[in-house]
Amino acid sequence: MANTRKKIWGKQKIDIKMIENEDDQLITFSKCRLGIYKKIGKPFTFSHPSIESIDNRFLNENIPVIDNTHALIEPHRMVRINKLIQIYNEVQSQMDASNETQKVLAQQITSGADFNRWWETPLDQLNPRELYERYSHFSELLNLFHIFRSKKVAIASSMVAPTGPAEDAPTPRYDHGHQ
CATH class of the missing domain: 1.20.5 (Single alpha-helices involved in coiled-coils or other helix-helix interfaces)
Incomplete structure (x- = not known):
């Protein structure tokens, strides 16, 4: 059992020794260093839709990248902007109506009308x-x-009348001192 190695790296004791590779020194104390090495081999586009444009930028720096993604994104951006403008106009009209109501109420209060x-x-x-x-x-x-x-x-009609011995008990009579 002592020779079998654990697959979980969380609480294992790490031997203290000098690490020669400088790249390995940067992530020495990270518990997920295996995951870091696995992800290095996969390309990342930095939020750009096409990996070819990223590849061309690093490999052929002199060739200008033709970016046709702007033509794809622009209509969606304009639709979103138009929706936001419409919402803004609705809120602005509500605010204007509220301001008018506030002015009318202030005028009625100053004129002394008692609406309460x-x-x-x-x-x-x-x-x-x-x-x-x-x-x-x-x-x-x-x-x-x-x-x-x-x-x-x-x-009141949905309330259930109490049942049991209290039903048969006579109701008390109060004569308030009269005989």
Whole structure:
């Protein structure tokens, strides 16, 4: 067993000796040095789509590289730019609308209008448009009350009545001092 060598390099003891090869000295203390040596033999294009252009750049430095990848990438880039411009324009229009709303609200606040208590304004002081708005507000409020009430009724009806000996027990009577 002592002669068999482990395949895992993680916790093995490394003999301390001088390494003659300077390239090996650079990765001496790396646990994945075998992986580094394996990857050296494979070409890497440095994010360029064609390996021929990389090969030509290193082998024949005088020959200019004809780059036709720009023609392939440019339409995709323009589509992406157009989408971003469209998103920017939508956000800009939303921001402009928000600014206008903010200006209107600021003007209403400075004019002294109290919109938190809109229901307290007398009806004879309202014009027809304001009366219609008041009617729609009350209709909406009434609908919300109906929805809330129907939810409460549904919850109450879905509750199960308690069963057991407490059902047969008489209900207590309170006479509050009257005989």
